[in-house]
Amino acid sequence: MKLQQLRYILEIQRQGLNVSEAAETLFTSQPGISKQVKLLEDELGVTIFERSGKRFTGVTEPGKAILASAEQILREAENLKRASGEFATGNSGRLVLAATHTQARYALPLVVRDFISERPGVKLELHQGNPTQIAEWVVNGDADIGIATEALDRYPQLITLPVRQWSHCVIAPDGHPILKQQSLSLSELVKWPLITYDTAFSGRSHINQAFERIAASPNVVLTALDADVIKTYVSLGLGLGIISALAYDTRRDAGLQALDAAHLFESNTTRLALRRGTYLRRFDYDFIERFAPHLSRHAVDLAMQGGGAEYQL
């Protein structure tokens, strides 16, 4: 049994049982793969792939078990290379972050600036996506660290760690009548056209829940993927905005006023996701601690080992 052979059968599976395509993605010849698959099957004494004549048509029962193990093995082999790579290259390497707009625009800039100036050897990449994309990138190893408020904890392959809590705020253009109200309430909000996040973004679920709880249907006239778009339309007088409090800044957002809405909507927790069982390099720990000072190397290790254990913010 060779690691190559395991790579081959996994790639065949990934390419929908097409050996030729697997050969192409692995930059090798198709007969080579074909032969190695057969050799592996002979060695193990089972057929891995069902064939009808010369076409691959499915995965046999033992094949499933074998492919599962193969995946594990290659994952750990990646870890091994990663671990040695870190020592070999010292404090250099590539760190891929995946984050939502809110995080990328409002939470990360200062942390990223400091990180890249302190660790010039590390090539930092930031990929923006929606929470589901982010989770999948981390699961597939396309990103090292995922940062989002939603969705991450729905993936059992991920370890998620709480970064910080935040609340929503309501924004209105200067002079809007609602600014004169003593205290903001949901029943007041439903009277106005509203602009907020698209579903599955930045705590939108908690906004929905709050209105459902009082059985009211808010008049949402526009949904956006990010707070900048929302602020633009609020400025134009299209309605009131409900955004993350992180996204409002008195100085920068001239012409807009913010009202605290922490009492109206359940608070949200920004979470950081790592793939279970991945080897973390020094700079992974370093970035995490810069972003969330309570997540020391020790705290992260504990969560990675503990697995299911939930860390309380």
Place this chain on the structure above:
Amino acid sequence: MKLQQLRYILEIQRQGLNVSEAAETLFTSQPGISKQVKLLEDELGVTIFERSGKRFTGVTEPGKAILASAEQILREAENLKRASGEFATGNSGRLVLAATHTQARYALPLVVRDFISERPGVKLELHQGNPTQIAEWVVNGDADIGIATEALDRYPQLITLPVRQWSHCVIAPDGHPILKQQSLSLSELVKWPLITYDTAFSGRSHINQAFERIAASPNVVLTALDADVIKTYVSLGLGLGIISALAYDTRRDAGLQALDAAHLFESNTTRLALRRGTYLRRFDYDFIERFAPHLSRHAVDLAMQGGGAEYQL
């Protein structure tokens, strides 16, 4: 990176950094290993072993990480072979049990008899040992299933499952004065010479605890590794015996009487140990369920996945 190379470095570590011995246990040449180690180190770009001149003197920092990963990889590779082996050979294979005397002598015989008659293809081996040995055999993969009352739950690499609860009983030769007592008490027991298990065997810890709780020092005149030895000396009138109730049988043990001692000593739980993450074959599940009917395949899978979760008997 080759699986062989990983095997080599692991064996070097196991043999106390002695390459020659590693070569011997792996039935290959020493220069071959030497070269492969160097090739691996070159490929990974780090040194795995510290050397003083030509002697291996230690494991480097990256080496530790590499060895840890290598172990994982080879473990999973074993699983892969095991999984395919099962399908290849159908219902045949080798099942190695490790059990204490008490289990081997009193709990297992009927189960083993039924198992081997129902599954003639499976070569069943039973290795007797003390609880610590049993745990280590299972950890090392030398045994598939470990069965004991003590020690098993102290190994984090093991999943342990409760099989059944049992209590102690006191045995005395026919006509012994204690047999006339209304009810047995600890204070009564300390008046007599006692014969029981050696430390770390069959619930001996609970026996000690009970006497400590009443601050009494029992007069233990003989400790044995198994109930058969104890019974022998009780028959000779050397003292009263405290043994597992499983080990007393009215018919077989003529000349001896047993007194229930469930109220004196905390009850014990026989546990079954499996190595975390091992692939279990059909006959592994089968044996487990015959031995402990509540441990269905489903229940075992749950425990294996859950990891830390404690199963209540």
Place this chain on the structure above:
DNA sequence: CGTGATTACGTTTATCGTAATTATA
């Protein structure tokens, strides 16, 4: 017939063992 897997075969590379060499305790 075209797409896609297997077989055949030659080249290249890697692996392993023996023998000789060198370094350490």
Place this chain on the structure above:
DNA sequence: TATAATTACGATAAACGTAATCACG
């Protein structure tokens, strides 16, 4: 000086690519 790792080298085998063949839709 004995033990143990490295270097050198040759035989063997494994892996890979090219070309030809075969099977399915």
